[in-house]
Amino acid sequence: MNYYVTDNTAPSIPLADIPEVSYAAFYDDVAARLAEPRYHVAHYFALPDGGRLRFFLLLLDDAEGRVLVASHAMEYYDDMPLPSLTARHAQMHPFERDIAERYGVRFDAMPWEKPLRFPHDRFDRRSSMDNYPFYSIEGGSLHEVNVGPIHAGIIEPGAFRFICNGEQVLHLEIALGYQHRGVEEAFAATHNRLRQACLAEAVAGDSAVAHAEAFAEAIEKLSGRPRPAELDRERAVALELERMAMQIADTGALSMDVGYQLGQVASEALRTMTINTTQAWCGNRFGKGLVRPHGTDHPLTAEKAAMIRRNVAEIARRYDEVRRDIESSPTLLARFEQCGIVAENEMQRIGGVGQAARASGLARDIRTSHPWGVYARELHHEPVVMRQGDVMARLAVRSREVARSAAYIDRLVAEFEQKYAAGESPCAAPDYEAPLAPSSLSVGLVEGWRGEICHVAVTDAEGRIAAYRAKDPSLHNWLALALAVRGEGISDFPICNKSFNLSYCGHDL
Amino acid sequence: MIFPKIKVLLSHGRQAIPDLDAVELTEEFRGRPELTEPADSAEREALAAAAAICPTGAIATAPFALDLGRCLFCGECARRAPRSIRFTNDYRMGAPTREGLVVRPGDRCVKFDPADVRPEIRRYFGQALQLREVSAGGDASVEMELGATGNVNFDLGRFGIGFTASPRHADGVVVSGPVSANMAEALEICYEAVAEPKILVACGTDACSGGLFAESRAVDRSFFERHRVDLWLPGNPSHPMVFIDGIRTLLGKKTRG
Numbered sequence: 001m002n003y004y005v006t007d008n009t010a011p012s013i014p015l016a017d018i019p020e021v022s023y024a025a026f027y028d029d030v031a032a033r034l035a036e037p038r039y040h041v042a043h044y045f046a047l048p049d050g051g052r053l054r055f056f057l058l059l060l061d062d063a064e065g066r067v068l069v070a071s072h073a074m075e076y077y078d079d080m081p082l083p084s085l086t087a088r089h090a091q092m093h094p095f096e097r098d099i100a101e102r103y104g105v106r107f108d109a110m111p112w113e114k115p116l117r118f119p120h121d122r123f124d125r126r127s128s129m130d131n132y133p134f135y136s137i138e139g140g141s142l143h144e145v146n147v148g149p150i151h152a153g154i155i156e157p158g159a160f161r162f163i164c165n166g167e168q169v170l171h172l173e174i175a176l177g178y179q180h181r182g183v184e185e186a187f188a189a190t191h192n193r194l195r196q197a198c199l200a201e202a203v204a205g206d207s208a209v210a211h212a213e214a215f216a217e218a219i220e221k222l223s224g225r226p227r228p229a230e231l232d233r234e235r236a237v238a239l240e241l242e243r244m245a246m247q248i249a250d251t252g253a254l255s256m257d258v259g260y261q262l263g264q265v266a267s268e269a270l271r272t273m274t275i276n277t278t279q280a281w282c283g284n285r286f287g288k289g290l291v292r293p294h295g296t297d298h299p300l301t302a303e304k305a306a307m308i309r310r311n312v313a314e315i316a317r318r319y320d321e322v323r324r325d326i327e328s329s330p331t332l333l334a335r336f337e338q339c340g341i342v343a344e345n346e347m348q349r350i351g352g353v354g355q356a357a358r359a360s361g362l363a364r365d366i367r368t369s370h371p372w373g374v375y376a377r378e379l380h381h382e383p384v385v386m387r388q389g390d391v392m393a394r395l396a397v398r399s400r401e402v403a404r405s406a407a408y409i410d411r412l413v414a415e416f417e418q419k420y421a422a423g424e425s426p427c428a429a430p431d432y433e434a435p436l437a438p439s440s441l442s443v444g445l446v447e448g449w450r451g452e453i454c455h456v457a458v459t460d461a462e463g464r465i466a467a468y469r470a471k472d473p474s475l476h477n478w479l480a481l482a483l484a485v486r487g488e489g490i491s492d493f494p495i496c497n498k499s500f501n502l503s504y505c506g507h508d509l
Numbered sequence: 510m511i512f513p514k515i516k517v518l519l520s521h522g523r524q525a526i527p528d529l530d531a532v533e534l535t536e537e538f539r540g541r542p543e544l545t546e547p548a549d550s551a552e553r554e555a556l557a558a559a560a561a562i563c564p565t566g567a568i569a570t571a572p573f574a575l576d577l578g579r580c581l582f583c584g585e586c587a588r589r590a591p592r593s594i595r596f597t598n599d600y601r602m603g604a605p606t607r608e609g610l611v612v613r614p615g616d617r618c619v620k621f622d623p624a625d626v627r628p629e630i631r632r633y634f635g636q637a638l639q640l641r642e643v644s645a646g647g648d649a650s651v652e653m654e655l656g657a658t659g660n661v662n663f664d665l666g667r668f669g670i671g672f673t674a675s676p677r678h679a680d681g682v683v684v685s686g687p688v689s690a691n692m693a694e695a696l697e698i699c700y701e702a703v704a705e706p707k708i709l710v711a712c713g714t715d716a717c718s719g720g721l722f723a724e725s726r727a728v729d730r731s732f733f734e735r736h737r738v739d740l741w742l743p744g745n746p747s748h749p750m751v752f753i754d755g756i757r758t759l760l761g762k763k764t765r766g
Contacts, residue, residue, distance in 0.1 A: 182727035195564035205650025
């Protein structure tokens with residue numbers, strides 16, 4: 001089958017150049033490729049195109065760093081069901097569910113025909129949050145535990161239904177959509193590119209830098225304008241700072257849930273220090289406003305670079321003490337080890353990505369497989385991989401990534417200090433007016449702290465954004481959490497949950 | 510093993526901010542803006558450009574005003590019209606009325622008139638206040654900042670103020686997010702479950718106005734038409750100090766112009 005073959009640094013793709021094939025050919029080829037571990041789906045979505053619906057697939061080839069793009073189409077009122085790819089490869093489920101929910105497309109033999117996020121413009125208006133079709137099991141010894149949408153802590157909403165045999169979880173189903181606020185639609189509803197950049201930051205506030213970077217990547221590929229290497233460096237520093245902050249925050253959250261107060265407060269203080277470093281750079285603790293298309297409003301000065309370097313070294317040193325303490329405390333290891341296991345083949349099957357996938361032995365990391373910017377030129381990142389797939393492995397991936405991020409920041413900032421000691425940054429101010437290639441599709445792929453973030457912008461004949469798709473890694477990994485708790489005591493749910501720390505808003509959009 | 514723990518403790522030291530009322534944030538922090546009426550046509554043009562690019566339409570030019578309830582604090586307007594708009598690092602931005610969030614030329618603080626606060630709030634909650642947080646379409650950043658108010662640095666618990674799991678144990682509700690239609694009912698149920706007398710806080714620009722999603726059809730803000738908000742807190746997200754200052758001022762523990 002024909003694909004348009006590109007990578008994560010190539011310019012945008014004219015829509016006319018994307019091969020359109022029959023669904024039968026599409027199905028056969030995608031089903032065959034997904035059987036190989038080197039391939040996984042980054043995105044699969046449908047867009048109305050005149051009187052028909054055109055489907056786009058972005059397939060990532062981890063072995064050769066390629067992005068394969070293909071499409072198929074159907075008449076808008078064609079109600080012939082399509083054979084479901086989810087039936088063959090579970091990793092397709094969120095995409096087919098999304099397409100079915102939005103446009104009423106039917107997938108034949110779809111094994112998990114469930115709403116995904118109840119978007120306001122869903123095809124079936126009778127489907128609502130109140131009648132989500134939860135899976136149930138009959139049996140006198142079983143009971144159900146219903147949690148949410150509002151949870152005990154200060155976190156986002158989502159409905160969790162456990163089916164338990166005594167204390168043991170047999171099945172967990174997670175119903176999401178409470179956070180849906182129409183993000184993707186809002187991108188296409190405005191021509192104000194600053195507003196679009198702010199929307200990208202709002203996809204998931206704890207990954208504001210990563211999502212803003214994916215947006216900037218997509219826009220810059222459409223404008224075709226090169227950017228200075230220093231801008232790439234600054235963005236990598238911001239992205240790694242965000243990664244450090246969140247991996248440390250989750251170390252603290254895991255510590256809290258097992259009553260390890262020392263680790264909790266030490267991690268809280270270190271996270272504060274990390275996000276205050278970001279704030280002292282750009283004025284916002286979450287890095288909102290830091291990443292903008294074509295330039296930056298917050299160029300690193302020599303003083304700021306020195307401040308970041310100093311703080312990061314201190315944070316890394318102290319965090320490593322916390323890590324050592326965790327790894328030498330048998331009471332903590334007893335809770336974290338052998339708990340919430342997701343095996344590698346399972347992770348592979350459901351299309352898991354990012355930090356959680358790496359904890360299960362699946363070396364998926366966009367920084368390595370599809371490097372962009374400074375990751376392609378200077379850093380040559382090797383993924384941090386653990387094999388056990390349990391809570392401890394997910395924590396260990398986090399703690400080792402903190403050390404790795406700190407080392408990258410130190411290196412990038414040091415070069416910066418040597419080169420721009422005088423303080424004149426070569427980075428220009430952002431540009432919100434740069435003309436974009438018309439009738440094109442552009443992909444921004446970034447490895448955020450949770451994993452693979454994929455933004456897709458499609459422009460119309462005038463070069464305006466006509467459709468936008470933003471994928472947070474949580475879209476893949478929520479199912480991994482549901483599988484992790486199977487067979488565990490329900491009292492271990494909190495640590496399993498924190499070990500993933502997935503985004504509700506990033507999923508619900 | 511005890512030695513690694515001692516090491517962590519020694520490095521950790523003492524983290525709590527001694528006096529929360531004396532906190533000053535970094536110069537870079539974008540807080541309360543100060544406006545100056547444009548003096549000539551060049552400045553008026555610059556201001557018009559700033560108003561045009563504002564991602565949430567927070568700037569009005571005739572008469573000149575900036576609505577903090579809609580502002581994302583991206584700072585773009587201050588770059589386009591630096592002589593008309595300047596962001597200070599003042600985090601004291603909470604107001605008891607929605608109108609109070611509108612900043613006008615010459616304003617040197619966000620006013621907080623105790624007369625706008627229901628008198629029972631200070632009588633009932635002055636000594637202790639437990640709140641239930643509800644995220645309704647928030648992007649998790651406001652939620653994390655609210656979580657941070659109780660952490661080892663800010664330690665808001667020292668004043669008897671904190672967050673509780675059950676609305677039955679709460680004296681009020683803090684809402685974050687623009688209120689997605691899919692969360693509207695759950696928010697209403699949670700609010701009803703809190704016993705009277707109770708307070709309502711809108712935290713973050715999304716909650717105050719809908720923010721980027723004010724026009725979205727996936728949002729249902731009728732909750733705010735039915736219930737009176739006692740404290741409006743701007744920010745994207747609201748810094749923990751915005752929340753701490755706002756709550757302390759609401760309870761009469763701090764005063765402001």
